[in-house]
Amino acid sequence: MTRIKPYIPFICIFLVFYALLRPIGLLSGSDDTAHFEMLEKLGGLGWVLWRAEMWEPRLFSDLAYAIFIWRIEVWQVVNAIVAALLMFGLWRASFGPECLKIDEAKPRKNAPILASALICLLFFFIYPNAVTSSSIWFTGSFNYLWPVAALVFGLTPFIYFIRGNDPYPKKIWIPIGIFASLCAGFTLQTALVAFGVSLVIMAFCIVRKRKPAFWLIVHFAVIAACAVFFAVSTLTSARLTGGEELALFPQFASFDFKDKLLLGVHVYDLHLLRSSNLLFLTLALLAGYLAFLRLKKLHAVSGAIAFFPAFFILLNIIPFDKLLSGAWNYTADYADTLGSSTAFGTEPAAIFDFLYRVPPLGMGEPRDILMASLAFLAVIFMAYPIFFAFKKRVMGGLAALLYLASFLSGIIMGFSPTIFASGSRPFFLSNILILFLCAMLVREGMGNEDPSVADDFHGKTRRSKIIVAAIAIIAVYAIFLYAFVFASVYYWWY
Secondary structure (H helix, E strand, O other): OOOOHHHHHHHHHHHHHHHHHOOOOOOOOOOOOOOHHHHHHHHHHHHHHHHHHHOOOOHHHHHHHHHHOOOHHHHHHHHHHHHHHHHHHHHHHHHOHHHHOOOOOHHHOOHHHHHHHHHHHHHHHOOHHHHHHHHHOHHHHHHHHHHHHHHHHHHHHHHHHHHOOOOOOOOOHHHHHHHHHHHHOOOHHHHHHHHHHHHHHHHHHHHHOOOOOHHHHHHHHHHHHHHHHHHHHHHOOOHHHHOOOHHHOHHHHHOOHHHHHHHHHHHHHHHHHHHOHHHHHHHHHHHHHHHHHHHOOOOHHHHHHHHHHHHHHHHOOOOOOOOOOOHHHOOOOHHHHOOOOOOOOOOHHHHHHHHHHOOOOOOOOHHHHHHHHHHHHHHHHOHHHHHHOOOOHHHHHHHHHHHHHHHHHHHHHHHOOOOOOOOOHHHHHHHHHHHHHHHHHHHHHHOOOOHHHHHHHOOOOHHHHHHHHHHHHHHHHHHHHHHHHHOOOOOOOO
């Protein structure tokens, strides 16, 4: 039973997802039903190749779509399994091979199940719109949930290697990792993150004169080949010259590189600070606390400023004139949030209005530009506590690298005219990387050299038990709202 306990949360995730997916069918008027004619005309494989030529080579996502489009009941089961595998992959990647060893000393024996439970609970801290449109929507699941799950399994050997573990603790993970990277290599965000993170890690090997395993070199070659193929195929596809996407946001045509970058930064900052703020706050508190413990020994100020991101996030969660109203936008009626205002001066029901008051969409009042600048500073500055939260500098560097990958995968949407039409789903990858960082920080806390700190992260103290209970209550409340508000045929897209 001891060996089974850590896997119970993943079974629960499967059951929750399956329950949410049961009433879900195809959404008419969306991409779910837009391809029927071409599918019948060209067949599954022919349609996939046609899509690669006319749109993007989303070979893995489109092939899965073509297979399951007539098998919704099977998709519901498989999609729930993929969601559970994503949580398992995050647990395995963040805690390493040792998370599978249950025969530890008694004080640490509950660490694996506590870690797996926290990862699964914190998943429901992600902004619900980002989850529904990327995981519960039929088409969205193939373009976001599945490739992101594959990315986690594909990058795990590289993370093991830089951490000093055997990159392939079991030989079966060699083909699994390479196959996962193949699947992740055919959507833009996952292809870029896989290539960027693995490239930096391989460069680190060269600088530190560490010889990677042969299969890790082969694995990197597969990732690089997928990234190059995807880039070349996309740049030569009809998508860039068709003009269909530009019709969704005509003003985009007048933007230069700086405008697109600025727009991407603003939209991503707003998502973290006003939408997925609970998960981002969790990251800020974990990183701030662990960094403070290390930095205060050097200088009190350097330790205290580690909490700046957390402080700024709180300013954007709590409406000053209606305490706690509208945080998370967790209500079925937007009218319930009207009149509340945060540090951004935005109502939760009109979050994107802020974008039209700052460049490149607006001229910008000094106060708005100041708030946008502080938001950017808080988001970027998060790398400071993340890096110093880890005792080993190599782990701090890895965490900072993953945070940078999260940031870049978010702001890249500024370079697409679908930035508003896509809603929150492009930020699903960013949120998963942030969840991954939270798991890494929990692992770091469990291994802290201060026994009192380690006891907190192992859930052995009263305050830690209260915190875990609060996380569980919020997650259960979120699941309740998914069942009755979010996970329906009519999703919250934004």
